[in-house]
Amino acid sequence: MGRAFKLLVSIDRFLLLLIAVVVAASLVPVRGAAAGWVDLAADLAIALLFFLHGAKLSRAAIVQGIGNLKLHALVLASTYLLFPLLGLALVALLHGWGNPLLLSGLLFLTLLPSTVQSSIAFTAIARGNVAAAVCSASLSNLLGIFLTPLLVALFMQVDGKGAVSSWHSIWTIAVQLLLPFVAGHLLRPVIGGFVDRNKKVLQPVDRGSILLVVYSAFSAAVVNGIWTQVNVADLAGLLGLSAVLLAAVMAVNVLMARLAGLSREDFIVLLFCGSKKSLASGVPMAGALFAPAHVGLIVLPLMIFHQLQLFVCAALAGRFRSAAEAREAAVAIPRSEAEIAAAAQAAGLAIPDACLPGVTANLALLDRHAATLRGAQP
Numbered sequence: 001m002g003r004a005f006k007l008l009v010s011i012d013r014f015l016l017l018l019i020a021v022v023v024a025a026s027l028v029p030v031r032g033a034a035a036g037w038v039d040l041a042a043d044l045a046i047a048l049l050f051f052l053h054g055a056k057l058s059r060a061a062i063v064q065g066i067g068n069l070k071l072h073a074l075v076l077a078s079t080y081l082l083f084p085l086l087g088l089a090l091v092a093l094l095h096g097w098g099n100p101l102l103l104s105g106l107l108f109l110t111l112l113p114s115t116v117q118s119s120i121a122f123t124a125i126a127r128g129n130v131a132a133a134v135c136s137a138s139l140s141n142l143l144g145i146f147l148t149p150l151l152v153a154l155f156m157q158v159d160g161k162g163a164v165s166s167w168h169s170i171w172t173i174a175v176q177l178l179l180p181f182v183a184g185h186l187l188r189p190v191i192g193g194f195v196d197r198n199k200k201v202l203q204p205v206d207r208g209s210i211l212l213v214v215y216s217a218f219s220a221a222v223v224n225g226i227w228t229q230v231n232v233a234d235l236a237g238l239l240g241l242s243a244v245l246l247a248a249v250m251a252v253n254v255l256m257a258r259l260a261g262l263s264r265e266d267f268i269v270l271l272f273c274g275s276k277k278s279l280a281s282g283v284p285m286a287g288a289l290f291a292p293a294h295v296g297l298i299v300l301p302l303m304i305f306h307q308l309q310l311f312v313c314a315a316l317a318g319r320f321r322s323a324a325e326a327r328e329a330a331v332a333i334p335r336s337e338a339e340i341a342a343a344a345q346a347a348g349l350a351i352p353d354a355c356l357p358g359v360t361a362n363l364a365l366l367d368r369h370a371a372t373l374r375g376a377q378p
Contacts, residue, residue, distance in 0.1 A: 018303065021211045025218035026227065035219060039292075042216045045209035046284040047180045053116070053141070054184025055195045068132045071266045075114070075136040078253055078274030080147055083110040086248055088155060090241060098237065099229060101297040104156055106241060109302040111151040112282045113144025119273045122313045126320035128268030136273045144281055145178045152289055213283045214299070221296020229297065235304070242305040246312060249275045268320060272313055279306040336360075 030038045087110030091103050116137045123133035188195075218226070253274050257267040282302045286295050337356055340363065344351045351359055 017211060018214065021215045022218055022303075025215050026222050029219035029222040030216065031219070031223060035216070038212070038216045038219070042209070042213045042284075042287070045212050049209040049280065049284075050178075051180035051184040052195060054181040054186075055188050055191055056184075068129070068135075068266065070260060071129075071132055071262065071269060072136050072139060074253075074256055074260060074262075074270050075274045076140060076143070078249060078256075078270070079114050079140050080111075080143070080151070082249060082252055082274075083245075083277070084151060084155065086110060086245055090245065094241075099234060099297070101294055102230070102234060102238065102301060104294075105298040105301040106238070106245075107156060108152065108286065108298055109277050109282065109305050110245070111148050111155070112277045112285070112302070113148065114140040114273050115276045115278045115280070116141055118310060118313070119276055122272045122317040123268055125317040126268045126272070127265070127324040128272070128320070129263075129265040132266060133269045133273055136269060140273065141278065141281060142181070144278070145181070148281070148285055149289060213287060214303075217283065217287060217292075217295040217299060220292040224293040224296075226296050230300070238301050238304050239308065242301065242308045246275060246305070246309055250312075271316070276309050276313065277302065277305060279303065 084107075087107045091107045094103055114137050119137040120130060120133045124130050184191075250271060253270050254267075257270050262270060279302060283299055286299050286302075290298055337360055340356065340360055341351065
């Protein structure tokens with residue numbers, strides 16, 4: 001667990017900041033005219049966030065990974081079919097047993113796209129198919145701009161009314177998220193090099209925009225009495241339901257990977273990309289789709305699920321990596337003549353002295369090929 005925690009911290013360092021923002025919004029919520037300015041700043045930050053996401057998306061990575069159609073179909077089916085079906089089933093089973101807005105939030109998280117950064121990072125750590133992960137996660141997010149509002153309009157209700165007051169909300173999402181994304185991607189030939197070279201410098205834009213939106217949403221929720229509607233039992237229940245949901249999705253994905261005959265590398269992509277939900281996309285979408293008074297409660301299940309998925313995936317990625325390293329060590333190729341002679345002796349083989357230089361050269365060539373293949377798929 002220690003190694004898994006280190007992996008988690010290296011990937012999602014803003015966990016404590018996210019908690020701190022919720023605490024700050026609870027103690028010092030923004031009110032009145034100031035709330036309008038914070039909302040505007042949050043909208044601009046989200047537009048910049050999706051602009052940078054578009055600029056980061058490499059067409060070469062898409063071309064490299066897009067040919068694995070079976071894998072991408074399974075990831076999208078998990079994200080936009082399996083998750084929503086499980087969400088609808090959970091909400092139907094729990095109808096009348098909990099806060100309706102929290103249940104709506106639980107359903108909302110199942111309608112969201114997959115994450116991008118953490119899915120790719122965990123896939124790389126676990127020695128999976130990174131190129132396919134880039135393609136699947138990016139495609140999931142791009143389709144989510146259209147599919148999530150559509151699914152929300154079809155399946156969600158808040159206080160007896162449709163969650164989406166009008167299709168104008170969907171248009172708002174397209175303008176705020178899709179247009180900046182497309183603009184960033186089209187400008188990648190101009191600014192892509194700068195963005196790639198300055199990822200660490202630009203990372204605060206990613207996380208800062210989410211923190212700003214969370215602060216705005218929770219401020220509105222606090223003003224409307226969120227902590228008089230939610231107690232510790234509600235939070236514990238949400239954590240338990242998130243665990244059930246995540247376990248069910250991962251179990252189905254394991255089964256589907258076996259039935260589809262996926263390789264180990266592609267199975268890792270399905271497990272990580274197909275079982276995660278995006279906080280970065282979910283928070284701004286909730287802001288556009290729901291009334292300000294409801295957003296805080298609706299994104300609360302997403303925030304809990306987001307942290308749980310990171311802990312679980314960090315632990316799994318560490319185990320996959322350890323298993324891959326163990327396999328590599330078990331099939332280590334002997335390099336020196338002494339190692340080759342010892343390996344031959346252990347196998348009961350006799351290598352004539354005249355042949356030993358040729359065997360050494362052939363094994364060195366094989367070792368280089370193996371290293372190349374391992375480098376192509378970390």
